[in-house]
Amino acid sequence: MEADVIDKIIEKHPKEPSSIIQVLLDVQSELYYLPEDVLKYVSAELKVPISRTYNLATFYKAFSLKPKGKHPISVCTGTACYVEGADKLMEQFERELGIKDGETTADKKFSLESVRCLGCCGLAPVVTVGKNLHGKLPSSKVGKILKQYK
The missing domain is CATH 3.40.30.10 (Glutaredoxin)
Structure with missing residues (x-):
């Protein structure tokens, strides 16, 4: 995982659960998908249960758990x-x-x-x-x- 990249994204937003969707969108824009280890890391940093983060990542079409192209x-x-x-x-x-x-x-x-x-x-x-x-x-x-x- 590219923790420094993820940390910079998280720092741009309030470090609270309500920022989860925007953080995931920014991670998706940077990495072109949402790796499992990143979902866990973001969940821990924003104090969001991993089940909620995973539900968001699989519900919205904007997110992908598989690597996507640039x-x-x-x-x-x-x-x-x-x-x-x-x-x-x-x-x-x-x-x-x-x-x-x-x-x-x-x-x-x-x-x-x-x-x-x-x-x-x-x-x-x-x-x-x-x-x-x-x-x-x-x-x-x-x-x-x-x-x-x-």
């Missing part, structure tokens, strides 16, 4: 996006990255996941890479999108 890719597979070719888009990302839905590249640069709806149906099909939204994305542009993040 650039998480979410492909919307909701109805509007599906009708506009989200399945072909997902297949192209899988081919280009050499991974399947729910996996992370070996170099930890990219994670790929399908999501039910990103709330941008008018821009279907929609993909997010980190916080960047790409709408009306044809599968032929996947390589170009990925190059922006390599």
Whole structure:
């Protein structure tokens, strides 16, 4: 565990149980996932039962207990996006990255996941890479999108 990194994150917030979600979000942003030893450490530092910390970490989609890539890719597979070719888009990302839905590249640069709806149906099909939204994305542009993040 990178205790110095975690300590710096904890120091940015009030050292009390009500800070747990923000601390976990900051850890997730730094490490790209929440390792078990970090969950235990944060729980102890903020005096939050580990069961509560684990419940939060598994309840919210923003958190991952598995290592994620530096650039998480979410492909919307909701109805509007599906009708506009989200399945072909997902297949192209899988081919280009050499991974399947729910996996992370070996170099930890990219994670790929399908999501039910990103709330941008008018821009279907929609993909997010980190916080960047790409709408009306044809599968032929996947390589170009990925190059922006390599």
